[in-house]
Amino acid sequence: MPHATDSCLHPQLRINSYGHYLRNRFGCRVSKVNVDAGFTCPNRDGSKGSGGCIYCNNSSFSPKDTRSIIPLEEQMEHGMAYHRIRLGSQKFIVYFQKYTNTYASVDLLAGLYRRALAHPDVIGISVGTRPDSLTDEALELLTAIAQDKYVCLELGLQSMDDGILTRINRGHTLEDFVATARRSAGRNFDICAHLIYGFPGETAEEFLKSAELIASLPIDSVKLHQLHAVDGTELARMYRRGEFVPLTLAEYVAVAADFLERLPARVTVQRLYGSAPLGIRVAPQWGLKNNQMWFAVLNELRRRGTWQGSKL
Numbered sequence: 001m002p003h004a005t006d007s008c009l010h011p012q013l014r015i016n017s018y019g020h021y022l023r024n025r026f027g028c029r030v031s032k033v034n035v036d037a038g039f040t041c042p043n044r045d046g047s048k049g050s051g052g053c054i055y056c057n058n059s060s061f062s063p064k065d066t067r068s069i070i071p072l073e074e075q076m077e078h079g080m081a082y083h084r085i086r087l088g089s090q091k092f093i094v095y096f097q098k099y100t101n102t103y104a105s106v107d108l109l110a111g112l113y114r115r116a117l118a119h120p121d122v123i124g125i126s127v128g129t130r131p132d133s134l135t136d137e138a139l140e141l142l143t144a145i146a147q148d149k150y151v152c153l154e155l156g157l158q159s160m161d162d163g164i165l166t167r168i169n170r171g172h173t174l175e176d177f178v179a180t181a182r183r184s185a186g187r188n189f190d191i192c193a194h195l196i197y198g199f200p201g202e203t204a205e206e207f208l209k210s211a212e213l214i215a216s217l218p219i220d221s222v223k224l225h226q227l228h229a230v231d232g233t234e235l236a237r238m239y240r241r242g243e244f245v246p247l248t249l250a251e252y253v254a255v256a257a258d259f260l261e262r263l264p265a266r267v268t269v270q271r272l273y274g275s276a277p278l279g280i281r282v283a284p285q286w287g288l289k290n291n292q293m294w295f296a297v298l299n300e301l302r303r304r305g306t307w308q309g310s311k312l
Contacts (some may be wrong), residue, residue, distance in 0.1 A: 008266060021268045031089035032095040093152070096125065096128060106135070106141055126152040146187060192270060215312070
């Protein structure tokens with residue numbers, strides 16, 4: 001079992017679960033509600049590149065009621081109703097998820113964020129963005145909001161290998177991420193790092209260095225998932241050409257557990273897997289539901305008798 005000093009770890013889950021953290025912080029069940037505010041990305045519109053990341057098809061993680069043509073408030077209501085019924089959630093964090101959600105004028109950002117926060121059951125916002133797309137003005141806006149609302153800044157790193165970042169058409173560098181994480185620190189909001197395991201040419205040893213990177217930076221939480229191909233992406237075309245060989249479930253579970261063992265207990269874990277609708281999922285096809293994926297990793301820690309941070 002986790003040591004007594006690792007008090008932030010859930011005793012059964014053996015990790016510092018983000019859901020557990022939110023419940024302890026706010027005293028009730030809190031869920032994130034995805035919205036599409038109509039943003040794009042600098043590696044889609046030509047300012048950094050075109051085509052986007054080779055794995056990116058936002059339909060793979062977007063509920064049908066989150067489309068930019070639907071008013072923001074209506075998207076929120078759909079999401080909140082779903083989580084109230086499914087999980088009994090009482091309060092909500094509005095997650096600006098699709099594409100790069102600081103890639104606009106600060107006036108437009110302020111209007112969107114304030115509209116989300118106007119709902120009485122919304123305690124805060126989570127803003128997904130790229131480390132090369134956060135202006136000083138946007139950072140100050142988030143800092144101001146964090147004075148009385150919960151804010152989580154979600155920075156997509158995906159890989160700490162600049163060669164991989166180039167090959168996946170990411171359009172930013174590791175140094176961009178490190179610099180943005182450091183300039184975002186100390187502002188009374190959480191910083192979440194996104195990582196993917198399974199890029200072509202990547203070894204487990206190389207990926208596990210990501211845990212050391214997270215430990216060295218002011219990162220509060222992580223999202224980890226396997227690389228998977230969905231229709232409409234270059235990665236799916238690579239798979240069909242035999243240029244992308246996806247991980248097996250056993251390979252992913254083993255490395256995800258290795259990663260957690262090296263991750264400081266102070267860092268909350270928001271995600272341990274990626275999912276996509278069956279209709280567009282290409283590979284891998286592991287045949288597990290979301291909660292089964294989550295527990296596949298946690299049960300591996302239990303089998304080993306280890307926990308988050310146990311190898312530090």
